[in-house]
Amino acid sequence: MNKLQYSSELSKCVRCGACKSFCPTYLSALDETLGARGRIALLGALTENKLPPTKELSDRIFSCILCEACKDLCPTGINISEAIYQGRTDLKNYYRRGRLLRTAMKLSLPRMDSLFVVLKGFYKSLYPFLYKRGKLRYLPDIAPKPFKGSLQVYKCEKRVGRVALFVGCSVNYLFPYLGDALLHILISKGYEVVILKGEVCCGAPMRSLGLEQEAVTLAQKNIRIFNKMRVESILSLCPTCTMVIKNQYPLFAGGAIEKIMDVNEFFVKNNIYSGLKSIRKVVTYHDPCHLCYGLNIKDEPREILRGIGGIEFVEMQNAEECCGFGGFFSLNFKELSKDIGKKKMKIIHKTGADTLVTSCPGCIMQLEDIKRDTGSDITIMHIIEVLAEAMG
Ligand code: SF4
Numbered sequence: 001m002n003k004l005q006y007s008s009e010l011s012k013c014v015r016c017g018a019c020k021s022f023c024p025t026y027l028s029a030l031d032e033t034l035g036a037r038g039r040i041a042l043l044g045a046l047t048e049n050k051l052p053p054t055k056e057l058s059d060r061i062f063s064c065i066l067c068e069a070c071k072d073l074c075p076t077g078i079n080i081s082e083a084i085y086q087g088r089t090d091l092k093n094y095y096r097r098g099r100l101l102r103t104a105m106k107l108s109l110p111r112m113d114s115l116f117v118v119l120k121g122f123y124k125s126l127y128p129f130l131y132k133r134g135k136l137r138y139l140p141d142i143a144p145k146p147f148k149g150s151l152q153v154y155k156c157e158k159r160v161g162r163v164a165l166f167v168g169c170s171v172n173y174l175f176p177y178l179g180d181a182l183l184h185i186l187i188s189k190g191y192e193v194v195i196l197k198g199e200v201c202c203g204a205p206m207r208s209l210g211l212e213q214e215a216v217t218l219a220q221k222n223i224r225i226f227n228k229m230r231v232e233s234i235l236s237l238c239p240t241c242t243m244v245i246k247n248q249y250p251l252f253a254g255g256a257i258e259k260i261m262d263v264n265e266f267f268v269k270n271n272i273y274s275g276l277k278s279i280r281k282v283v284t285y286h287d288p289c290h291l292c293y294g295l296n297i298k299d300e301p302r303e304i305l306r307g308i309g310g311i312e313f314v315e316m317q318n319a320e321e322c323c324g325f326g327g328f329f330s331l332n333f334k335e336l337s338k339d340i341g342k343k344k345m346k347i348i349h350k351t352g353a354d355t356l357v358t359s360c361p362g363c364i365m366q367l368e369d370i371k372r373d374t375g376s377d378i379t380i381m382h383i384i385e386v387l388a389e390a391m392g
């Protein structure tokens, strides 16, 4: 979007408020400036020079979770999250809370594996101390080694298809066991799996910090290497990566990776969850925002869970309500993030389920943190772990 398009987009707002109906930051803080309509009004005033760029204004724009709950709600067709990305690019130098993260991300993204070594050291030394004092939020154990190595091709007997994985940073560095579970399922079902070493971050963290050009560089590298692959689908366990690649790459990076797909969609399309062994659990499901609002995938995970024998599925109230994670939002707006997460946990407990299933590594991180805060004993699993367990 160029400057002219951006300001004309913002000027379309008629202040109806439809966009704030499900806005988690507004519903939690009940503050107009922390809601979708307020943010669009502030950005409009900024582009018309009615408001100066300030730290306070940038805080309002960076407090958006980028959850997409306001997507498609605007009667005049404003793409609210794209307007917020543009606002962040313009305001990033006024956003003080993000300074350290911006520098760290710029320095580390070209060499994520070196950052991983530094993170592992930090996790063992300083992290427990800072976590106990409430300075930092819960982080899962850093993996002993990243999931991705050199180019990996996993062959199988009686091949029925060939897929690639878009691993994503969270699975690569924090949840490699989710990648292992996915590999196990795909190979046992006859899929040859390719994992590319050249994959880089999808760019979502960069965009969220207002580093648009850096996100473009990363996206274009992914587009280049993944579009060369001869596979039927490119699967991801992270709805944020999938949504950004599918919906946003065409808008900001001038291209797309057509074959990217969320694992739930792939499993239902290819009937991969049938004929599994029975497992006894009372399960409820939390819809990750980027999967339900961003990709419109709601039925598939339920179909999978209901299709596994022994699972008693209990629907929670408003399952698509955000858990409050939002990547860097959970670090920079800790209290707001925790308030939203605690509200979610209360709803989860009302179902009486013993297991909470979701499809997003980020939601798992957030809900594990809230679980510790609230003394909950619920088991939290990614849907891929449930499937792997039912496969034996
Ligand atoms: S993306 Fe989510 S948090 Fe941001 S304005 Fe829209 S609904 Fe609110």
Ligand code: SF4
Residues within 6 Å of the ligand: 012, 013, 014, 015, 016, 017, 018, 019, 020, 036, 037, 040, 073, 074, 075, 076, 077, 078, 080
């Ligand atoms: S829904 Fe659209 S027109 Fe209505 S307040 Fe939100 S941005 Fe403005």
